[in-house]
Amino acid sequence: MAEIVILGAGVMGSAMTLPAANHGASVTLVGTHLDTEIIRSVAGNGWHPRLGITLPEAVKARDWTDLGDALAKTPDLIILGVSSAGVGWAIDRLVATLSGPTPILMITKGLATDGTTIEVLPAQVQRELHRRSGFAVPVMAVGGPCIAGELAAQRDTSVIVTGEDLSEVGRALGLLRSPYYHASVTDDIIGVEVCAAFKNFYAISVGSVGGRLERDGKAPNAALMHNLSASTFTQALKEMRELVVALGGDPATVGGLAGAGDLYVTCQAGRNGRMGRLLGLGLPYSQAKSDHMPMDTVEGANLALELGPTIERMMADGRLDAEAMPLTRAIIAAICRDEPLLLEFSRFH
Structure with missing residues (x-):
């Protein structure tokens, strides 16, 4: 046995x-x-x-x-x-x-x-x-x-x-x-592991669309914000691919279970999405964490705090293309510096 x-x-x-x-x-x-x-x-x-x-x-x-x-x-x-x-x-x-x-x-x-x-x-x-x-x-x-x-x-x-x-x-x-x-x-150990970690990080941004909808309300014709949510999800996969390639992984991994599959299921529910909702409502990260999720481990936020400075250093020295990663920069700014989480639709590629 x-x-x-x-x-x-x-x-x-x-x-x-x-x-x-x-x-x-x-x-x-x-x-x-x-x-x-x-x-x-x-x-x-x-x-x-x-x-x-x-x-x-x-x-x-x-x-x-x-x-x-x-x-x-x-x-x-x-x-x-x-x-x-x-x-x-x-x-x-x-x-x-x-x-x-x-x-x-x-x-x-x-x-x-x-x-x-x-x-x-x-x-x-x-x-x-x-x-x-x-x-x-x-x-x-x-x-x-x-x-x-x-x-x-x-x-x-x-x-x-x-x-x-x-x-x-x-x-x-x-x-x-x-x-x-x-x-x-x-x-492809690198590709699988980068996707496994960063899916939590990017799920915050997708979850923020729900908070933005609560803040702004439905349109007069009852329209929601599925377009923005889908665009944010797609942008997350594109930027995840940038990270995988820069760290030596196979970009094809991002389109499979480790990337798209895991990001999808993480966006359905959980602590990362709840944090995203709070940021989408307009709360700064420090307040969202202390007032609403003080005892919760928010994996995506922890990753931003731990790796954000390294990612920004990699962008500064050209190992990562900063212009190709507006969503990554926005999440890091929101978590590490309490800036509003801005989903700049026009910057998505």
Whole structure:
């Protein structure tokens, strides 16, 4: 029987127990220091309070302090499902407990920067594990439209899995395939990861159209603002392509599940869209965050705060074409400098 360890008991990490267990694997769900109540509930009766389901019987819940025991059996796959802010913490734990080069599949989304350039998280994790443990660990990643609640309900879900070695990707998928979890593969790690992170960023702009409609009201003939919303969505994909190409990825990835697919599903609901609505109503970001979403993690806003200065530096030195990215500049200005989020229709290409 295959052994899979999932580090991170949030909604997406926990939802991944379904295809893993359905395929016959023994699954150990290891919570972080933030998942204590979830792990206690799952260990007690299988109930996951945030997903609203009972996890499969094959799932064993463990606290992060037991990660060493979970990895002692040398599992076939580790699924890394911590938040992007928790990647450093996860690397520390893995360095302390890994006994060999166990493949890692990342469902964590995000990017890293040193202030001058942008790096995808799988590359960071792979480099740090090799540097600190000596193990050349294959690190893969998942992108595409995958809402955790739908996966947990075993609704049909299509994703794209990426890694440098497609044979390793194939072995990982062999542990997860199920009638409702459909995966395609690509070696374009950069393209998939850039899309996975920036879809949250651009969803803010699409969501802002709803706030603008609330502010301005329907037209006398009851017309809405679908034209502007669609134009903003299209512009987001164009600018996402600029980023993917500049960072060394395949522009074709943007038109697939990782780009258009994931942006579409992110725009349907969620915290990024809610923040966009507030900005569309005319609130400055700082007020929208403090007054209306103080306890919410808004991934797209966090990305703007973390990477905005780097993106602007890349524009200044010509690595990115600033004129081709008016939407990116507008979002950064709104989040980083509290300027109004302006959707300048005439500047869209």
